[in-house]
Amino acid sequence: MKIGYRTIKTAIGTPIAITLAQLLGVTNYVSAGILTILCIQPSRKRSVLSAWHRFLACTLAIVFSFVFFETIGYNPISVGIMLAFFIPTTVFLKISPGIATSSVIILQLYGAGHISTAFVIEEFLLILVGVGTGLLLNLYMPSLDNELTIKQQKLEENFRTILQEIALYIRDKNQAWDGKELTEAEQILQEANDLVARDRENHLLRNKHPYADYFVMRTKQFALLQRMLPLVTRLPNTVTISEKIACFFEKLADAVHPGNTAILFLDELDELHKAFDQEPLPVTKEEFETRANLFRLLHEIEDYLILKKKFKTSDVKKNKKTGAEQSAT
Template structure:
């Protein structure tokens, strides 16, 4: 082949971060290159092989690829057009040569992109780390309600937010690496956990600003302790919502507050219970990850 080193350039231009992007890159570059050869044949064979024709042709070529949505293929097509310009003779042999370069270059790019490392283990690692952070957060809430422990600095909340952003990005890449898949169960899982984190961040002030620790706090503490021990990707939300209903009933059976401070504490705890019910409702809508507890 003539200009055989250009096949490497075409390959590099088509290698992308995901399979879907790579396939789209090959499509845009292939279409743009074919169009570039057509423009070259018409322009050079009609008006001659000179720099002025080349410039005018490129100026007309750019709007054409923009209009059909293959702008990303401009560099690849420019490589092909310069080959034709440098040969100064558009022959059938040259046409086949350029098709061969495109086939090798784009084909190798697709083969390279077919191998995308399995990111399942990384997604599972993120899942486990996030669940551990949630366990710690609930455990700290339990400790505060049970014994008034206030040493927690809340760093797990910040870590969970950062980890969820990384996990969702990785799950999206996994979707892009499967040509027939439109969604990823891990992405849905991390999105669910993100919405739950918003609730956790919203309800924490209701707990940490209790004016006094009332008797009802023990009921909530027991529930949070059990919840902290059962944070996983399976769907047990219905079970814990039933437990929360029992807490609400026991909460209502306890004596009414005797002071204004106790009233405020009880009101905050009840609001916390309602928010946790919403937290569990979000989890209940998620079907769970296949093969996970």
């Protein structure tokens, strides 16, 4: 059983908040622990917003409690009437996440039977201790870079397998593949994009995330791979150029990595297009269908490579003397 960071923070923060409230002489010191539990959030951004929403909601709750309880009286009906006005107000002010926290304050004020200045000050101390403890604990968030690197490596392994299986099917219509890498890749992309979104919320002053563009690019490439598969499975036969295209996909599979050498494969793809144009015209219906699907497949893989080319600065540099392109070390 894995214990998460939120659980650990809750286990540490609750006794700290209760202890601080006791030291400050707050009567309902246990409520400080409840407020801290409610304020523990999965990211720094959510934590700051949560603390602000809860503080405002609790302050508003004190005002509403004073007006309604002192006017209507300390009875269950006044609680219901007050909540009927209080909850829509928090929704209107966009601080509804603080409803649960402020309810603790409302019920304490109701239970006191009288709202004095000293008791209001005590409630504010309770809010500051409970919400503040949760906020301070949430300032520490573990880095997600290792998890994202693992996702990246696993995703690239799946991409290699998918490209290799496409090559095998083009060459000899190999149908032994169960396609599990497609399901895995889709799940990895979803999890990785969720991690990137959460990690962004942990870095309030960082505008650009190192993995954001990468996984967006891979998500678009994955959509293209999904579009390629029906084209491959509709190849009724092999033609002369099929072997060259299969070899191209194999080389592409071997070169799946975080870097950017797409320009090399785009150059090779241009040569494939030229070879394709020089092929004799199809004679049979099967040859026509095969050529048509292979032609569409080349356009899909070109879009796949263009996405990688635009992703980041190329790792390939030209030799100024020879004009030849070389892979950067």
